[in-house]
Amino acid sequence: MKRVYVKEEWCLGCHLCEYNCAFANSGLKDMAFALKGKPIFPRIHVEGDGRITFAVSCRHCEDPLCLKSCIAGAIYLDGGVVRIRRQKCVGCLTCVLVCPYGALAPAEDGIMQKCELCLENACGAPACVTGCPNRAIVYEEEGAGT
Secondary structure, X not given: OEEEEEOHHHOOOOXXXXXXXHHHOOOOOOXXXXXXXXXXXXOOEEEEOOOOEEEEOOXXXXXOHHHHHOOOOOEEEEOOEEEEOOOOOOOOOHHHHHOOOOOOXXXXXXXXXXXXOOOOXXXXXXXXXXXXXXXXXXXXXXXXXO
């Protein structure tokens, strides 16, 4: 299964992946209208200490701890993609506590969100990948680019 991988040695820490993700999942057609002057809630997050930066997103684990711990049954596997049924999520944050990668975060409404590989927004590839100016984020089969 294709997944999002980050090449931290190429990450500039520019946060464009976050903006592209937030825009792709906003449902709006104009990026400035969707994001300007508003807090963003991307499904990918840039972390780092200033010397090394990297993007953190869901790894779509084969045996996801977030799914096992979800008290509401909101997290499920869909063809290898770990997804969230927003209408079932109660915002308890248990999934945030158990995810070893820090890939889940609450959306503006408090409901959990995470990378779902842009399956719902018809980008063709995850928006973080297409928006990365340095190609530090790739969407490929495991081991394909190494």
